[in-house]
Amino acid sequence: MHKVAIIGVGCSKFGEMWDSGFRDIVISAGVEALEDAGLEGKEIEAMFVGNMSGGRYLAQEHIAALIADYAGLAEFNIPSTRVEAADASGGLALRQAYMAVASGVHDIVIAAGAEKVTDVGNPMDIMISSIDKEWEGFVGATLPALYAIIAKLHMEKYGTKEEDLALVSVKNHKNGALNPKAQFRKEITIETALNSTYVAEPLKLFDCAPISDGAAVVILASEEVARKYTDTPVYIEACSQASDYLAIQNRKDILTMNSVVVAAKQAYKQAKIETKDIDVAEVHDSFTIAEILAYEDLGFVKKGEGAKLIREGVTELHGDLPVNTSGGLKACGHAIGATGVRQAVEIVLQLRGDAGKRQVNAEKGLALNIGGTGATAIVTIFSR
Amino acid sequence: MKVGIVSYGTYIPIYRIKVEEIARVWGESAEAIKSGLGIYQKSVPDVDEDTATISVEAAREAVYRANIDPKDIGAIYVGSESHPYAVKPTATIVGEALGVGNDFFSADLEFACKAGTAGMQMCIGFVKSGMIRYGLAIGADTSQSKPGDALEYSAAAGGAAFVIGKDPIAVIEETYSFTSDTPDFWRRELQPYPSHGGRFTGLPAYFRHVTSAARGLMEKTGLNAQDFDYAVFHQPNAKFPVRVAKMLGFTNEQIKQGLLVPYIGNTYSGSSILGLAAILDVAKPGDRILLVSFGSGAGSDAFSIVVTDTIENFERNPSVWDKIEKGVFVDYGMYLKHRGKIRT
């Protein structure tokens, strides 16, 4: 297997981008990545795109071809592939790109993630097709409702409090304020979070990430090729993916995302590291409870002790293990298919020392991208 | 051959609205209404309930108590004037929900408030002729009433289901119907609310048909009022059944157990048969019951029913009066939402 490096990253602003269409957003992120890598564009051999639902948000399928076209890459007839796993589509694209380079099939590959959600009236209606529509959706469950059921049991069994969930939101907003690309750039107080309206008890408005427009691009190259383009490659030490039962009623234990546990274990093993070696992490806080679960399922703490980490400030920007320095999905925004790639962009910036005001000291980073309520998880470990 | 009621089940939605609450909105005198109709409150279905859900719940209770294999049910008839579909039967929804299979006779019935008892008569015929082993007859309604109309105080929701077959807990020893073309209360196709003839609904309609059916039955059987332990009549309000009972020579004692309308209102196709179920809840072997339904348009089905020893081993809890007592009150706005009179 070849060692895989990231030689360029780019990211659009995340948010409600009324003036930008899907093509505008993707191309802006892509050009930024090409500039970052010092490429013209013709060096790209293949592209993998994560996009959850061009079909329902834009009535547009064949997304990969569309992006290749507007990126000027259809000019060279490169293979362009779209992959989908709900809001883990970006992580999937990253992994497909990683495997293409690691296997030696290609030397320089783009992993992109993009979603344009604001051209429809209610983006959340489409977002919830990540759940089991037939058996969970039919009975009136929404995506927040399913995470809320998990949160309620976590609170009952482990004593996690609504305050702990609010602390996650406060931290991520604080970090987002330092991220020029973030959708929400204002700090919030714990009172604001706690007093916000219930979406599905116990989760409130500030426990739920927005659905946003956005795109992110990373350019992967084999180690040898990477040396031609950059002195600061960031290596992907591992990129593991796992699945779990789709409907939460079929999970062995709804408080553990087995997809995350398994993907994380495989990633640590391949990267030859332990959890204590991780210096910075981007996790999938589509809902605040998901971040607390991530602390546990990634092995940062034992099952049930996730709330402790946030209470003790361990995962704050300047804590022992900063999590979601970008602002996370909550404050940076959640552009569904783009998120997995955006997380990679953040880790790369951190490891390169290019994270501006939110810079932390990190040699190894981790990104966790989840689909829906956890039926898909991708764990990627990066190092400098 | 003893054919009759093998089992019965009932369902009354849990919500209630008081006459005072409706009168408050329309500026009427609650006391006048209560003393005029003899109704204090009525049942209100939940937002997700309708005639089909009520029919299924009542039927499930009946089948459970009967301890029979649903596949032995050879006919299902649901009588209502508020079927969820104008075209597409409620009876097949019941059949599917009960797991009856595909081998059954079926249709929906409409005859205002007597469609349920009409179904019972049809099932008796099927069983007696040997065409089926068990028949399921259901009368259920969630009838609509025009806001501000007098009917708003009485139009309620509920239903009862009867498994008809041999070796019953109560034999239907005779049935007789009196029918005529009398337009006392009707609803034209595509109209949301019914119309009625005011005082015309009394003597020429309710009283004529109920007394004619009752007398016709008693003539056929040679029985008179004293031969019955209980009597239950269709209950559009509390006044009519009390008056017709007197006209036929029945005492207040005989009709008390089955007189539910003051507490749940008029459940239309469920009305007289929920009263019958309330009587069966307490009846003893050998008790004889008179049931006379009334459907506008118009007609009455009269039944003479005799309870057997088998009722002693029959599960009768929770009783109809238990269900009536369990009520959760709503205000008029909630009532409108539940009834779909206001929608998002």
Add this chain to the structure above:
Amino acid sequence: MLPRFWRKIKYRYDLVGSYCENCQSFFYPPRNLCPHCRRRSKIKEVPFNGKGKVLSYTVVHDAPEEYKDEKPYVIALIELENGVKVLSQLVCDPKEVEIGMEVKKAFRKYGEDGASGIIYYGTKFVPAGHF
């Protein structure tokens, strides 16, 4: 949605699930293949007892368009007597729901395909003491 809804009404109107004779496991929603046995699956249809208890729940305030009439409503994860877990609506005053409370199945309307479309019925749950 018509054929898609109709295809499963047997499993929605009542709690009819799957049983694998090979490994003696129960499943709901019904499955074509036992996830433990895969090719060696011996799947049968079985009706489940409608009694269970609440493992966890939420009260949905932000409801999708088709359920706006009913909000706030309770979605509960219910464990049936045979150990199978079912996600369903629990028709109950939200203030009275508790983890561990006993519930039983009920036949209710889940919605409709517009005012002129078909009506979707299915299984919800109510508190066990409900009539």
